[in-house]
Amino acid sequence: MDVHARDPADRIKQLQHCINDLISVLALPAMWSGGEPSRIVQTLLDALLRMLQLDLVYVRLKETGGQTPIEIVRFAQSQQDIAQPHEIGEILEGWLGANPQEWPLLMRNTLGDRDISIVPLGLGLQGEIGVIVAGSGRSDFPQQTERLILSVAANQASIGLQEARLRSEQKRVASELDQRVAQRTTELAVANEELRKEIANRKHAEDDLRSSEEKHRVIVETANDAVVSMDETGAILIANPATRRIFGYDPIEIIGKPLTMLMPEMMRKLHENGFKRYLATGKRHLNWQGIELTAQRKDGQEFAVEVSFGELTSDGHKLFTGFIRDISERKRAEDQLRASERNLQMTQAELARVSRLTAMGELTASIAHEVNQPLTAVINNGSACLRLLANRNLEPEVLRRALEGIVADGTRASAVLARIRAFIKKEPADKNPLDINEVIQEMLVLAGHELYESQVVVDQQLTTDLPFVLADRVQLQQVLLNLIMNAIEALASVINRPRLLLVQSRINESRDVLVEVSDSGTGFDLEIDRVFNPFFTTKAKGMGMGLSISRSLVESHGGQLWATPNSPHGAVFSFTLPAIEGTAS
Numbered sequence: 001m002d003v004h005a006r007d008p009a010d011r012i013k014q015l016q017h018c019i020n021d022l023i024s025v026l027a028l029p030a031m032w033s034g035g036e037p038s039r040i041v042q043t044l045l046d047a048l049l050r051m052l053q054l055d056l057v058y059v060r061l062k063e064t065g066g067q068t069p070i071e072i073v074r075f076a077q078s079q080q081d082i083a084q085p086h087e088i089g090e091i092l093e094g095w096l097g098a099n100p101q102e103w104p105l106l107m108r109n110t111l112g113d114r115d116i117s118i119v120p121l122g123l124g125l126q127g128e129i130g131v132i133v134a135g136s137g138r139s140d141f142p143q144q145t146e147r148l149i150l151s152v153a154a155n156q157a158s159i160g161l162q163e164a165r166l167r168s169e170q171k172r173v174a175s176e177l178d179q180r181v182a183q184r185t186t187e188l189a190v191a192n193e194e195l196r197k198e199i200a201n202r203k204h205a206e207d208d209l210r211s212s213e214e215k216h217r218v219i220v221e222t223a224n225d226a227v228v229s230m231d232e233t234g235a236i237l238i239a240n241p242a243t244r245r246i247f248g249y250d251p252i253e254i255i256g257k258p259l260t261m262l263m264p265e266m267m268r269k270l271h272e273n274g275f276k277r278y279l280a281t282g283k284r285h286l287n288w289q290g291i292e293l294t295a296q297r298k299d300g301q302e303f304a305v306e307v308s309f310g311e312l313t314s315d316g317h318k319l320f321t322g323f324i325r326d327i328s329e330r331k332r333a334e335d336q337l338r339a340s341e342r343n344l345q346m347t348q349a350e351l352a353r354v355s356r357l358t359a360m361g362e363l364t365a366s367i368a369h370e371v372n373q374p375l376t377a378v379i380n381n382g383s384a385c386l387r388l389l390a391n392r393n394l395e396p397e398v399l400r401r402a403l404e405g406i407v408a409d410g411t412r413a414s415a416v417l418a419r420i421r422a423f424i425k426k427e428p429a430d431k432n433p434l435d436i437n438e439v440i441q442e443m444l445v446l447a448g449h450e451l452y453e454s455q456v457v458v459d460q461q462l463t464t465d466l467p468f469v470l471a472d473r474v475q476l477q478q479v480l481l482n483l484i485m486n487a488i489e490a491l492a493s494v495i496n497r498p499r500l501l502l503v504q505s506r507i508n509e510s511r512d513v514l515v516e517v518s519d520s521g522t523g524f525d526l527e528i529d530r531v532f533n534p535f536f537t538t539k540a541k542g543m544g545m546g547l548s549i550s551r552s553l554v555e556s557h558g559g560q561l562w563a564t565p566n567s568p569h570g571a572v573f574s575f576t577l578p579a580i581e582g583t584a585s
């Protein structure tokens with residue numbers, strides 16, 4: 001297509017061709033719309049190859065926006081496929097250099113067995129999109145019209161490719177956006193689900209809290225104790241229904257009022273001061289768990305309460321709750337118990353006296369003997385005096401001796417009776433420093449006749465320099481007499497061996513005074529400690545109180561009384577008493 005053709009008709013024809021080609025080139029974008037860069041390039045190459053009857057046309061698109069570079073080549077049908085696109089690319093680079101912007105407008109070179117004119121054109125204003133290379137074996141290539149068509153085609157392609165790139169970029173952005181939206185939607189759905197769960201959990205927790213609050217409320221409402229809470233100013237915030245029963249106040253009446261209204265006047269100041277001190281220093285002026293205090297009812301009546309406090313800090317404010325139990329009934333019962341304990345003690349003393357009387361009853365033989373002897377002497381002396389008077393034998397010295405005898409024996413008899421009266425008299429305990437050996441001997445004398453009658457051989461092993469004991473003489477006499485009389489009774493049935501009673505006194509390892517009363521009697525055929533049980537007796541006329549009373553008397557002196565079997569026969573009863581300063585002479 002020579003635009004320089006001389007013949008005007010040819011020229012016109014050529015121009016018409018050119019215009020047709022241009023129209024075809026300008027129509028290309030309509031085919032490309034919406035197409036991919038590779039499709040645009042392919043249709044462009046096909047169109048150019050056909051229109052300009054090129055031998056080859058090659059396109060390389062640079063890499064953009066993540067899209068791989070594209071290299072495409074088309075050959076004229078006569079040429080067959082001489083080489084692969086990348087091989088053509090390498091050849092062209094060899095001829096034209098690496099930088100398409102420095103490429104010449106036209107160059108000739110040999111490809112295969114042909115001389116080829118090469119026209120490189122940049123795609124995009126600076127060739128930033130890529131390059132298109134047209135090649136033809138014709139020597140007049142490119143004619144002016146062909147260059148025009150090539151450059152228009154390159155421009156069109158640039159615009160088309162630019163659009164395609166924008167579109168693909170848009171698509172990429174849109175799909176990225178879609179992806180982000182999808183991802184965000186998923187995230188939101190997850191978050192939503194979590195939120196839903198959290199709301200459900202919170203609701204659950206709220207339900208739990210409500211139900212636990214309800215439980216606590218029911219406990220507090222139905223509690224038997226008054227539950228009263230106060231704030232840091234000492235004002236009552238909460239009071240449960242038991243408050244009405246215990247204090248006589250309707251809970252509504254006392255809310256907002258000072259807690260001190262539930263206390264007797266004399267305690268109010270104490271409480272206020274203590275409470276202030278606690279708030280300032282954190283030091284408690286009383287025990288917070290189960291302390292016994294005095295409270296005051298609405299009608300002014302005071303009564304005993306047991307109070308436990310709890311402290312709670314909520315929103316930076318302290319809340320104090322007291323659990324107040326009315327213990328007036330318990331106190332009354334305790335007082336009654338104390339009174340009956342006292343009563344029991346008085347009763348025990350009475351029992352001890354009865355027991356002493358009983359012992360006296362058992363000692364009638366001894367007593368009769370003790371009193372009878374001086375009385376007989378008195379009678380004898382009196383009779384002697386009467387005889388002397390009847391015989392008018394008024395020897396003053398003889399009469400005086402007889403009368404002196406009467407006085408001495410009368411005094412002896414009266415001393416015996418005084419001793420017995422003292423023993424059975426009802427008197428409170430009177431503790432004095434005593435020589436235990438003295439008491440032992442007194443009792444052996446008192447029981448002397450019984451011991452003699454019962455054919456008991458008595459052995460005394462009394463340590464002479466024993467310390468004193470602080471004791472009530474009559475009570476110790478009673479303990480010893482009990483043990484001696486029990487021994488006599490245990491020995492009564494012994495027939496084929498000596499009836500022995502050994503009484504010992506000494507200091508033991510604990511520096512206490514120890515007394516042992518041992519016999520060779522029947523001993524025990526039962527659990528020994530039972531003999532100390534009140535009313536335990538194996539005797540037909542026994543009361544079973546002797547040992548029980550003796551044990552409590554010894555214990556009331558700070559000592560102990562116990563029994564052990566004697567060897568080979570009999571029983572040993574031992575008791576201790578704390579020693580005091582001073583030694584019996």
Ligand code: ADP
Nearest residue numbers: 486490523531537538542543544545546547571
């Ligand atoms: P009672 O003498 O009235 O029975 P006691 O309390 O003095 O009351 O004694 C209780 C019991 O202990 C006696 O009945 C007897 O069985 C036993 N008992 C006391 N002393 C001896 C002893 N020396 N030997 C053996 N048994 C004894």
